Amino acid sequence: MGPRLRTLVSFLRPHTPTLVAGLLLGLVANAAGLATPMVTKWVLDSLGGSMAWPLTALIALVVVGAGISLRQWILMGTLAERVILDARVSIIRRYFAATVGDLTRRPSGELVTRATSDTGLLREASSSIVGIVNSSLAMIATLVLMGVLDLVLLGCTLAAVVIVGAVMATLMPTIAKAQEAAQESVGRLGGTLDGALRAIRTVKASRAEARQSARIEADARESAEASIRAARRTAVVWTIAWSGIQLSVIAILGIGAWRAEQGLLEISSLIAFLLYAFQLMGPITELTQNVTALQAGVAAAARIRQIEAIEVEPTAPPAASAPPAVEPDPTQPVLALRGVTARYAPGTEPAVRDIDLDIPRRGHTAVVGPSGAGKTTLFSLMLRFLEPESGELFLDGRPYRTYGHGEVRARLAYVEQETPIVPGTIRDNLLFTHPDATEEELRAVLAAVRLDGKVDALDEGLDTPLTSSAVSGGERQRIALARAILRTPDVLLLDEATAQVDGLTEAALQECVRERAAVGAVVTIAHRLSTVLDADTIVVLEGGRVRAQGSHDELLATDELYRRLVEALRIATSGLVAADA
Numbered sequence: 001m002g003p004r005l006r007t008l009v010s011f012l013r014p015h016t017p018t019l020v021a022g023l024l025l026g027l028v029a030n031a032a033g034l035a036t037p038m039v040t041k042w043v044l045d046s047l048g049g050s051m052a053w054p055l056t057a058l059i060a061l062v063v064v065g066a067g068i069s070l071r072q073w074i075l076m077g078t079l080a081e082r083v084i085l086d087a088r089v090s091i092i093r094r095y096f097a098a099t100v101g102d103l104t105r106r107p108s109g110e111l112v113t114r115a116t117s118d119t120g121l122l123r124e125a126s127s128s129i130v131g132i133v134n135s136s137l138a139m140i141a142t143l144v145l146m147g148v149l150d151l152v153l154l155g156c157t158l159a160a161v162v163i164v165g166a167v168m169a170t171l172m173p174t175i176a177k178a179q180e181a182a183q184e185s186v187g188r189l190g191g192t193l194d195g196a197l198r199a200i201r202t203v204k205a206s207r208a209e210a211r212q213s214a215r216i217e218a219d220a221r222e223s224a225e226a227s228i229r230a231a232r233r234t235a236v237v238w239t240i241a242w243s244g245i246q247l248s249v250i251a252i253l254g255i256g257a258w259r260a261e262q263g264l265l266e267i268s269s270l271i272a273f274l275l276y277a278f279q280l281m282g283p284i285t286e287l288t289q290n291v292t293a294l295q296a297g298v299a300a301a302a303r304i305r306q307i308e309a310i311e312v313e314p315t316a317p318p319a320a321s322a323p324p325a326v327e328p329d330p331t332q333p334v335l336a337l338r339g340v341t342a343r344y345a346p347g348t349e350p351a352v353r354d355i356d357l358d359i360p361r362r363g364h365t366a367v368v369g370p371s372g373a374g375k376t377t378l379f380s381l382m383l384r385f386l387e388p389e390s391g392e393l394f395l396d397g398r399p400y401r402t403y404g405h406g407e408v409r410a411r412l413a414y415v416e417q418e419t420p421i422v423p424g425t426i427r428d429n430l431l432f433t434h435p436d437a438t439e440e441e442l443r444a445v446l447a448a449v450r451l452d453g454k455v456d457a458l459d460e461g462l463d464t465p466l467t468s469s470a471v472s473g474g475e476r477q478r479i480a481l482a483r484a485i486l487r488t489p490d491v492l493l494l495d496e497a498t499a500q501v502d503g504l505t506e507a508a509l510q511e512c513v514r515e516r517a518a519v520g521a522v523v524t525i526a527h528r529l530s531t532v533l534d535a536d537t538i539v540v541l542e543g544g545r546v547r548a549q550g551s552h553d554e555l556l557a558t559d560e561l562y563r564r565l566v567e568a569l570r571i572a573t574s575g576l577v578a579a580d581a
């Protein structure tokens with residue numbers, strides 16, 4: 001068994017009992033079908049005598065056969081949906097268990113296609129193995145019974161079967177390849193379309209609608225071309241199969257009639273033989289369909305399994321190494337980095353090098369530095385989106401590695417620069433980190449970010465549905481901040497938006513940060529002069545290293561890069577003031 005087929009089988013293995021039941025029911029249904037021509041011959045041979053028994057047997061066969069087929073059909077249909085469900089659930093879980101780095105490396109649209117469209121291809125494939133076994137056995141049994149009736153006529157039939165088989169064996173793999181290519185194009189289409197729709201404003205502002213559309217249409221066209229290739233070849237296979245069998249039926253009729261005339265064959269046997277010849281179409285059709293479905297399913301299963309190569313975060317901390325919980329020393333920094341070096345991929349330059357940094361339990365630490373200095377990387381390390389290559393991070397003096405990822409994150413709150421709105425209402429967004437927060441807590445944080453008046457003015461209040469386009473950039477930042485400060489985190493990590501914000505938002509953010517810094521730790525990636533001026537300590541990063549650290553006045557006096565960064569912020573701020581005036 002090839003490794004790709006083994007992959008498909010691995011999806012089916014948990015359903016072995018159902019597969020076996022389906023196989024057995026299929027065999028019984030086939031046996032009923034196979035017996036029908038023989039019983040028909042019995043009816044014909046009884047002409048002139050009592051036909052009650054043979055006719056009863058014939059009707060019973062049809063009814064029982066139909067009942068069993070129905071049961072098998074439902075069983076296999078249910079199995080297919082369960083296989084798809086299992087695959088989807090495993091993909092969805094894998095996505096959310098994955099490391100941020102490995103997940104964000106892949107286009108999200110393509111990841112979505114894996115869960116939606118590729119899994120759908122398992123539908124027919126899941127019952128195809130049963131179908132192939134059933135139809136092969138039915139075909140062999142039909143041929144054997146034909147042989148029992150007349151060997152010469154069997155010869156004609158076999159010749160037709162061999163020709164049909166040869167055509168199928170040649171064309172089937174090319175059909176599978178074309179289907180696989182079609183599915184891959186759909187995956188690419190998903191990836192590009194998703195990216196383009198996210199950037200729709202830039203697309204339109206760049207007047208790139210036609211170019212983007214053409215690029216994505218190319219994937220759609222490629223998929224269509226591959227599918228058409230598959231459809232054409234499938235049509236050829238079917239036509240040859242049908243014509244082959246029909247021609248052989250005509251040959252059987254001619255040769256059979258001649259043999260009957262010679263007295264070498266009974267008329268009733270000829271009729272039974274012809275019935276088998278027509279019936280042979282059933283297993284051949286089934287075999288063709290199932291082989292095609294199996295090929296599509298094998299390719300889809302392989303693509304789905306690629307998802308399992310996505311690296312997942314460990315779910316539990318190494319229990320043995322976790323020291324017992326002790327009250328943290330209030331004089332000790334809440335977070336500390338010691339000699340931390342990290343890179344995004346082996347062989348690339350480290351994004352941060354040899355970082356030593358303490359984040360005190362209270363107060364505001366601002367991180368500044370030119371673009372690419374490693375500010376975001378520093379946050380990724382603190383949030384454990386990225387693991388250090390050397391050096392270590394400490395939380396309450398205990399190494400990060402002795403905590404679970406969830407344990408570390410439970411102590412931190414994070415406001416992304418792009419402050420995403422999750423699907424749902426304002427309430428859903430506020431409750432996202434702490435689903436059990438009370439109405440009072442929600443009102444308190446809304447007041448803290450000065451959104452209470454705005455929410456009160458809405459007809460549906462907190463239950464107003466939010467789409468990312470219905471909220472302004474400033475409001476979005478305030479919602480994200482409200483979400484982050486809902487349950488007083490030990491450390492608030494705030495990646496300030498680079499875009500200038502309105503005065504109200506700026507004042508609300510600043511006041512919140514001040515209040516938080518009085519009781520806990522706040523670390524900001526500062527993009528505003530007011531934030532830097534407000535900070536207790538400022539860390540200047542350059543080229544992945546801590547270049548300087550101190551208060552605003554100290555750094556102004558000692559660090560040239562800091563002076564230049566502050567000057568740039570001052571110009572940006574005065575630009576805003578001028579624009580406001």
Ligand SMILES: Nc1ncnc2c1ncn2[C@@H]1O[C@H](COP(=O)(O)OP(=O)(O)OP(=O)(O)O)[C@@H](O)[C@H]1O
Binds near residue numbers: 369
């Ligand atoms: N996902 C990633 N994969 C590979 N390299 C990355 C990734 N993210 C950042 N880098 C690299 O790591 C270095 C530090 O980047 P980082 O994003 O931390 O800088 P930054 O100071 O936050 O910059 P900015 O102010 O522009 O956001 C840069 O050289 C960057 O190219």
